[in-house]
Amino acid sequence: MAGHPPGRRRGGGRPMSGEAAPARGRAGAIDGFRGLAALSTVAFHVWQQYFRYDARGSHPPVDNPVLGAVFSLEVIDLFFVLSAYLLTLSYARAAIDGRSTRPARLFLFRRAIRILPLYVLAVLVVWASRNPTLPGNWRDLVEHLTFTHVFDQQRIFYTLGPTWSLSLEVLFYLALVALGPLAVRVCRPLRRRRSRVAVCAAGCAFLFAAPLAWIAVAHYGFGVPHTDWVVYFGPQARFGGFAAGMGLAVATVALGDRGRLGPRTALLVAVLALAGLFALSLDSGPENFTFTFYHPIAAALWTVLLLGTLHVRRRTVWQTLLTSRWPAAVGLVSYSLFIWHEPVMLQLHRAGLLPTDQAGFPLALLVTFLVTLPVAAASYWLVEYPASLLGRLKDHRGRPREFYPEPATR
Structure with missing residues (x-):
């Protein structure tokens, strides 16, 4: 048994479980990113619906610059x-x-x-x-x-x-x-x-x-x-x-x-990227430099955040948060949530189920989440998942896959 590097099979084969862990953590973190980004997208569009402009200027639905920067953070660049x-x-x-x-x-x-x-x-x-x-x-x-x-x-x-x-x-x-x-x-x-x-x-x-x-x-x-x-x-x-x-x-x-980054370095990189994204959202007022170049700057910061999250040797606290159960569950249905959240929100508004004044923004956000998440889950299992099974029609070379009946058993 001596003489073989730890974590590898004899003969230099595939990595054993110790080295497969980063790959599993990376996949879970990606699902977590999708889930948090989808929730942020819903919050952003509800925020937009309750933002008001008049002759005296702009009026955000939450009169707190810190919370405003969180709700108004655009995550579409993260998806890209x-x-x-x-x-x-x-x-x-x-x-x-x-x-x-x-x-x-x-x-x-x-x-x-x-x-x-x-x-x-x-x-x-x-x-x-x-x-x-x-x-x-x-x-x-x-x-x-x-x-x-x-x-x-x-x-x-x-x-x-x-x-x-x-x-x-x-x-x-x-x-x-x-x-x-x-x-x-x-x-x-x-x-x-x-x-x-x-x-x-x-x-x-x-x-x-x-x-x-x-x-x-x-x-x-x-x-x-x-x-x-x-x-x-x-x-x-x-x-x-x-x-x-x-x-x-x-x-x-x-x-x-x-x-791959060590845990401390990776966590520092992730924290700095998140701080940069928050500062960008906080400072991007109309017509200034950060507003004009908001999306290229945001894309660069999201890239740094992903590097500090995915290309690591061992799991960090940030990665642990992303791979927890509820972000991953939302990540599973994130595409359906992205597709349906706006029409659901507008339908709730037409039906009078959302408050109309700015003070009702927190309640509107809660109601929208409570309705769109079950809709997204149903959409995933009824439409997305069955459609994904079509991928089995082609093999890894893109050729039609041949299916053979299971042999009869006695």
Whole structure:
């Protein structure tokens, strides 16, 4: 038994349970991130509904800057960074370490069954309820079903308001299946690992810098107002969040297991990133620098937070919180919660079940949570989970899987 490194099988096989723990903790932490981000998204949109403007200025529903910064923290950039990180990992491993990648058709097939069944159902249900007579706002329906509403200044927030971000997700999927294999081909002839890492990192840096330049030119060069949604919500302005996640994937692959952060360092990195996100939300008043560049800065801070949470040697206090039962449970239904929370909230408001004055914000938040969480759970088990079983129709190479009947037993 002597002479074998602890935590490894004889012969250098797969890591044993001691080294598999970080991977399990990483998966649980990702679910926890999704759960907390989904809850924060619901709180943010309820906050928006109770924010008032008049001739005397703005009036937040909670007259406390600290609580206001917590409720008004936008987490959409976290979803972008996390999604890009997870989906880019296989390409980063292939480009840097020569691993294999999944075929593009399999990648797109699995992405389609992940988002389309619930999304299409929700769009049809909500659109039909708001357009009882045909043809209705048919252009809004077409744009939502084709994920092009992000390019329409008038209809970007129609039907399912928060799903403008899904348009960017779909565009990112298409970009990734083009850029990922390209990076692998460019890196393949390079003999030195350091050179392959540099090429991948430079590509991610360029993709992050380009939206920064676009925002700067649009705002400071042409004076485009922040309410021009197509300019500031389109892929040319928001792709930086995905680029940050791609950079995180490259960084974690480049660092490898030896580069994992120790518990104290990881906790310090996570605390500093959270403090930065809080300060950013607290300081992002209209027309100042942090407001203009809020989303690129937030994406960079979320990236640092994810690094200090996922690329660690041992579990930290922060990771323990994320992997606890209730964040993980909400994370399981987070996509359904994201899809349904706005129409449910608006329906509660129309039915008179939410208070109408600003002082009723805490009660409105509680009622919205109590109703949307069961709706999200039902949506997951009735729509999302059955649709996910379609993934078994293709094997790991993207070919149709052959199913054989179970042999008869006596």
